[in-house]
């Protein structure tokens with residue numbers, strides 16, 4: 001597998017303390033570390049006197065207090081939301097009440113692009129993991145509906161002095177947006193591209209075909225820096241994105257090879273391909289494998305044994 005040149009780790013998250021990363025960008029990290037959120041959610045504050053806040057973050061009192069302190073003396077003009085996972089959007093409603101600024105996003109959870117549908121999970125056979133943002137209703141923020149809808153390419157003209165454009169990047173979720181800041185040639189990549197790990201793509205809302213298309217879309221842009229929600233800035237995006245994309249394509253080829261070798265189920269494939277990965281990550285790995293299988297089945301490269309939609313317990317056969 002192609003190694004991804006992950007950026008240096010965040011060794012001192014400095015929870016609650018705003019850190020100036022560039023002339024127009026500050027970051028405050030929330031204290032919500034999990035195996036999926038790394039050291040926690042990075043909330044970005046863009047601008048100087050008039051600011052935009054990207055992903056206010058999880059409903060934690062400590063983070064709410066930290067944002068109030070970091071925003072003191074500034075005017076919040078826009079609250080930008082990349083997607084509706086519980087580590088990203090829940091404080092958006094509170095910040096809107098506090099500041100009167102509108103929220104901006106693609107739409108509520110579930111809006112956006114799904115390329116290849118899959119069967120829903122049966123929670124009885126597959127108990128939810130409370131840390132995992134992408135598979136269960138519990139960790140999805142279904143309360144969020146943006147005041148201002150931003151679709152792909154829309155300018156967000158709400159903050160004097162900042163030129164912000166929405167970039168629709170479905171795949172991690174169907175409604176995922178990245179936000180470009182022209183003044184610094186920067187892209188705030190949410191969970192689409194992370195600095196420390198690959199992204200969980202978990203059906204039914206996660207969709208690997210859409211995800212790979214969205215990676216190609218970001219790779220085709222010219223950004224000087226990516227600011228992920230989880231992890232440090234990616235300051236050399238081209239080789240990073242190239243490796244990120246290659247890694248997915250290699251994984252897809254390996255999944256296809258497993259089906260051709262007679263490993264018919266998600267669990268069989270995870271056992272082979274993730275043998276050297278910590279077992280607590282196998283569930284997330286299974287979600288990504290299912291998303292690859294759904295893509296391959298949607299493209300007619302493999303088939304669901306007996307027909308029907310792909311699902312977590314489905315047997316897959318070579319096409």
Ligand SMILES: [Zn+2]
Nearest residue numbers: 085133172191
């Ligand atoms: Zn997410």
